[in-house]
Amino acid sequence: MAVPVTFTLPQGLNASAPPERRGIRRDHVRLMISDRQTGKTVHTRFYQLARYLRPGDVIVLNTSRTVPAVLQASWMREESVLSTATEIRLAHRYDEENWDAMVVAEGVRAGDRFHFSPSLFATVVAVREQSPLLRLRFSLRGSDLYEQIYALGEPVRYEYIKQPWDLDYYQTVYASVPGSVELPSAGRAFSWEILLQLQKKGVQIAYLILHTGLSYLLDDRFKMKPEENCEQFVISPETAQVINRAKQAGHRIIAVGTTVVRALESAALSDGTCLAKQGWTCLHIDEHTSLKIADGLMTGFHEPEASHLDLLSAFVSPPLLTGMYREAIQERYLWHEFGDIHLII
Structure with missing residues (x-):
């Protein structure tokens, strides 16, 4: 022990x-x-x-x-808008277009989409039991995806960082x-x-x-x-x-x-x-x-x-x-x- x-x-x-x-x-x-x-x-x-x-x-x-791993998105299910401001925290880059991420919201399902900008969205391709992390597949890949992440995201900031x-x-x-x-x-x-x-x-x-x-x-x-x-x-x-x-x-x-x-x-x-x-x-x-x-x-x-x-x-x-x-x-x-x-x- x-x-x-x-x-x-x-x-x-x-x-x-x-x-x-x-x-x-x-x-x-x-x-x-x-x-x-x-x-x-x-x-x-x-x-x-x-x-x-x-x-x-x-x-x-x-x-x-x-990377600035905290992003804001509109949460879509089919044609319905469930939220216009959902926080998503990237957790691990899996490959050129897929990331594991944490969505700061309850009830996310496979197939849901998150729209970050007119040129970037992501689809939930896997939800895990007993874990807050899920798999997102982005509409862009490689350097094009990073360009959008850097333009839209903010650094992860914990409670001891006051601003x-x-x-x-x-x-x-x-x-x-x-x-x-x-x-x-x-x-x-x-x-x-x-x-x-x-x-x-x-x-x-x-x-x-x-x-x-x-x-x-x-x-x-x-x-x-x-x-x-x-x-x-x-x-x-x-x-x-x-x-x-x-x-x-x-x-x-x-x-x-x-x-x-x-x-x-x-x-x-x-x-x-x-x-x-x-x-x-x-x-x-x-x-x-x-x-x-x-x-x-x-x-x-x-x-x-x-x-x-x-x-x-x-x-x-x-x-x-x-x-x-x-x-x-x-x-x-x-x-x-x-x-x-x-x-x-």
Whole structure:
């Protein structure tokens, strides 16, 4: 049975605005560095990161770009209009024209249509029992569909975010491939200056893609376990080669985000070799998981009872992790996608 990571998060530590709107650069957020073995911590700022990494280390970044996943639509059944303003939250891109999505309304049936604009509608092709997610087939596909989503949608915003922020605040500087419905936030603090500093020191930068899914379904009746929250990923031959050469030379692989850990460990052989691979991962990582590739993790701070804490427990024992989190609270670190950063290494 898993040992829980127990702490109470004060409301005042929820970061409700991007750092840039709090008067600091994105790479000047605070950085807490924790030793996996001892739990000892160092407190610094993110722009000092290069001081704490070694030549030969590999930083692995997720280049998935955040899409504005909250859309408004008219709900049609045959020729009847059931609603002129129904909220739809995209959850996972299935293929070029199909998405799993959550409709914030009751009674949706297969065959219903949602009209978003004169040039875009979607048809419900599958409704699932015991799940708020359904499958939508859009009238456009590929880049044409993304163009409409970017024109019409808004970023997913949770209750601790008190006002809307532009989509640009929900992107990492290196994001390039649209597909995440929530910001892969562990990499948000990186600037091009920091990446250049790391490369000058001899730290290698590798990239993969994992498109994040919708993590909160608005109703506590519906909580997806990690193994039910499958996400699409791509690891290129170039990235696999960089990782494998570094591992063979005894260097550390540092995953930037739980998304990156999930992708890497889904492509790992038992001997620690990273495969070039693409597909879907439903991997659940917890304290009983023997990590094959990732040696360190850079991440934000996660809420009590979040499944992300299970994954962090694969890097550091739950008692030590509890101590780290209580220290972060005592030191007034900020939580969530606009908050501070935690490096476990």
